[in-house]
Amino acid sequence: MPTTSFADYSYSAIDRFLRYVQIDTQSDPQSSTNPSTEKQKNLSRLLVQELRAMGLADVELDEWGYVYATIPANTDKTTVPTICFCSHVDTSPDVTGAGVKPIIHYNWNGSDIRLPDDVTQVIRVGDHPDLRQQIGNDIITGSGTTLLGADNKAGVAEIMDAANYLLTHPDVKHGRIRLLFTPDEEVGRGTEKVDIQKLGADFGYTIDGEALGTLEDETFSADSVRITIQGVSTHPGFAKGKLENALKIAAELLTALPKEHLSPETTEGKEGFVHPTHLDGNQDQAVLEFIIRDFNEVGLQEKETYLQNKLNDILAHYPGSSAQMVVKEQYRNMKEVLDQHPAVVDNALEAIRRSGLSAERRSIRGGTDGSRLSFMGLPCPNIFAGEHAFHSRLEWVSVQDMQKAVEVIVNVAQVWEERS
Structure with missing residues (x-):
């Protein structure tokens, strides 16, 4: 040799x-x-x-x-x-x-x-x-x-x-x-x-x-997720019973994410995560961006379903609001x-x-x-x-x-x- x-x-x-x-x-x-x-x-x-x-x-x-x-x-x-x-x-x-x-x-x-x-x-x-x-x-x-x-x-x-x-x-x-x-x-x-x-x-x-x-x-296998939340906007002085603040809906979703697992700061080895990376918007509309990581596609899909279900649970309390969740493949x-x-x-x-x-x-x-x-x-x-x-x-x-x-x-x- x-x-x-x-x-x-x-x-x-x-x-x-x-x-x-x-x-x-x-x-x-x-x-x-x-x-x-x-x-x-x-x-x-x-x-x-x-x-x-x-x-x-x-x-x-x-x-x-x-x-x-x-x-x-x-x-x-x-x-x-x-x-x-x-x-x-x-x-x-x-x-x-x-x-x-x-x-x-x-x-x-x-x-x-x-x-x-x-x-x-x-x-x-x-x-x-x-x-x-x-x-x-x-x-x-x-x-x-x-x-x-x-x-x-x-x-x-x-x-x-x-x-x-x-x-x-x-x-x-x-x-x-x-x-x-x-x-x-x-x-x-x-x-x-x-x-x-x-x-x-x-x-x-x-x-x-x-x-x-x-x-x-x-x-990792990797996807990105973009969630666009459409709230109900109105003048805050006349908002009682009408306003559904998109920023607050976004904040609820972030708060609902687990603190002891499923995040980069609490995982290691082969554990995947759901990680928010960007938030932008106002009371009318808010955009949340996430990266989803796992070592296999089944794990990715489970985490994306988890995020969608959390979003749906929160939206159930805001009948006038809606959200669109778009998943994009990054790499495998x-x-x-x-x-x-x-x-x-x-x-x-x-x-x-x-x-x-x-x-x-x-x-x-x-x-x-x-x-x-x-x-x-x-x-x-x-x-x-x-x-x-x-x-x-x-x-x-x-x-x-x-x-x-x-x-x-x-x-x-x-x-x-x-x-x-």
Whole structure:
């Protein structure tokens, strides 16, 4: 079994990452455009420039904000599948991504990390158990007023560095490799405009996972729910016996949700949830938005029925009001597809082991672009990128974990070539 050497390699992932996170690429769930925010293309255009500077000719940024690129095969074998590596350029709408100031905490000593621009933001070791494995490593954080953007700019930087390695080390044999950088993953639309035929890959990997050495081959199944409540509006001075306030009806529905289970803050493992994410309106009309999560479709349907029944019970007390509940599929559990293509997972686990790590398969309480890509015909598990505490001001990533992710990506390409 050949071992790829990185002993003399000058990694570029960290320098790239520090540049990328300072570009605001926050997506917008309320937008109807593609991409949801035009500023995401600022990073996409930079990636195109850097890929071309590496010597790649087949690089494209399309009108929807997707970057496609090809690393040509350098093997004589004709049976090697085309592999795709994918990450998303957008950051979460939950916390601002404007004005990110990345900080490297060199040779971290194991103490809590207080972020300087907001001293109330403290990354406490007791709250982040994976930090215990990082003593002596270099930890990158934000400054306390923004997220960092490791989700998923760590993955973007790692793919770019792995591409650089493969192009400068022709002795590492591999088949044709496609790179894909997507917008809008954080708002559930990361694959909406992907051209699978143009991508032309047989199997894929998102680089968007958490802990070192992990491979995620199972995700939530996910739906969104939008409830529009139509109340009865009238002048409040003459409202007795007439007014049915849509905001109060919405509030009753939220209050009726259980407090001890069925929510993100009270569930773990394979437990799903019903999670309100947005409320807007006035006394005449109110709109509630939810995300529903479970590991199978039966669980999704049960939770949606539960929500509909709660809504119906409340509306029974408001005879003049009505509501419409619209369910929209977001993504499904990738495991259903991946189980039909065991080599996709097996080869990745081997690549992780070749990188000197203990390989661990995990289920993820979330989703990646790989969830949808798998059902679009590109079986696509998720490899760790090293990102932690994502969607928060306490987000962090380890320099050493990012470098290991680069090694894993390179080794994945090599394992596929060897086993074909």
